[in-house]
Amino acid sequence: MKKRDILCIAMGIVAVALAVAGWVLLPDRVAMQIGMDGGLQNYMPKPLATLLMLALQAVMILLYRSSGRGAHLAAAVVVLVLPLFTFWMNL
Secondary structure: OOHHHHHHHHHHHHHHHHHHHHHHHOOOEEEEEEOOOOOEEEEEEHHHHHHHHHHHHHHHHHHHHHHOOHHHHHHHHHHHHHHHHHHHHHO
C-alpha cells in the first residue's frame, strides 16, 4: 500500500468522524457564515450541512488520491479543517 493511500484512508476516517461529531453536536439549524457585525447568518438544516461537508471532504480526498499533487493534498487538509470552524460558530 502506498503512503498516499494510507494518508487518504486516514483523512477519510477523520472526515467520517467529523461528520458523526457534527451530527451529534450541532444544533438543528447550522449557521454557515459570520456577518460583518459578528452575528451568525445563512443557516441550513443539520443533515444538509453535515452531508455537504462530508461530500466536499470526500471529493477533495479522492482528487488528491487520483492525482497525488501537493496542491490537492493542501486543499484536502483545508477542507478537513472547515468543520472545526462550523463547530466553533455553532457550539
